Amino acid sequence: MTGLTRDIITPQEAGTLSDLFRLRATRTPDKAAYRYYDALNAVWMDISWREMAKEIVRWERALHHEKLQPGDRVAIMAKNSRLWVMFDQAALALGLVVVPVYAEDRADNVIYILQHSGAKLLLIGGPQQWDRLKEKSATCKTLKTIVTISDCGKSD
Numbered sequence: 286m287t288g289l290t291r292d293i294i295t296p297q298e299a300g301t302l303s304d305l306f307r308l309r310a311t312r313t314p315d316k317a318a319y320r321y322y323d324a325l326n327a328v329w330m331d332i333s334w335r336e337m338a339k340e341i342v343r344w345e346r347a348l349h350h351e352k353l354q355p356g357d358r359v360a361i362m363a364k365n366s367r368l369w370v371m372f373d374q375a376a377l378a379l380g381l382v383v384v385p386v387y388a389e390d391r392a393d394n395v396i397y398i399l400q401h402s403g404a405k406l407l408l409i410g411g412p413q414q415w416d417r418l419k420e421k422s423a424t425c426k427t428l429k430t431i432v433t434i435s436d437c438g439k440s441d
Contacts, residue, residue, distance in 0.1 A: 303378035306341070310334040319367045332367055337374075344375030351406055351430055355380030358403045358427075362386040362395060362418075363410035368434050372408055388414065392421045399425045411435035 292312055299305035310318070314335035323330045353359065359381050361372055376383045384402045386395050388410055395418060399407060404427060409415055411433055422431060 301377070303374055306374050307338065310338040314338075319370065321367050337367070337371065340371045341374045341378070344371050345378055347432075348375055348379055348381065348406070353379065353381055353405060356382065357405050358382045358384050359406040359408070360384040360386050360399055360402065360404040361408045362388055362390070362414050363408060363434055364388050366434075392417045396421050396425050399428050403427045406430045406432065408432045408434065 294305055294308050294312075299308055315333050317331035318334040318337045319332045321330055321332070322328075348359070359372075359376050361369060361383060363369055373383050382402075384398065384404050386398055386407075390398075398404075404425075407422075407428060407430070409418070409431060412435070415431075415433060418431075422428060
């Protein structure tokens, strides 16, 4: 490995997944953390570790505002994306338990998972998930909040 420096973060240094993320962001803040396709502009984009860390802090504040406690369940029903990573990392940093839900699942299955996991908050990708869940979401007694990544239009 001539000319390359290996930067390894051991499990002992990191301790937790959220600490691992923070250490990586501190050590290589300007390097690309995530690459994604911007369909609107038809171009691949990079987001740096610094930018990801900043967005994760925003998610942490939002989740904290919901008065969630360590051990509370939060669910995500969205396609894999940098926003998924941000939400997941923020939840982990706060000691929350993330419940992944298949983005294309039927409403009955989703409600079952939410109810039986005790999820208090659900993050959805957008209108497709909302259209499937809006009629049945009130039947989930544990669910207090639904947040959407993209605009779902006029609310009912």
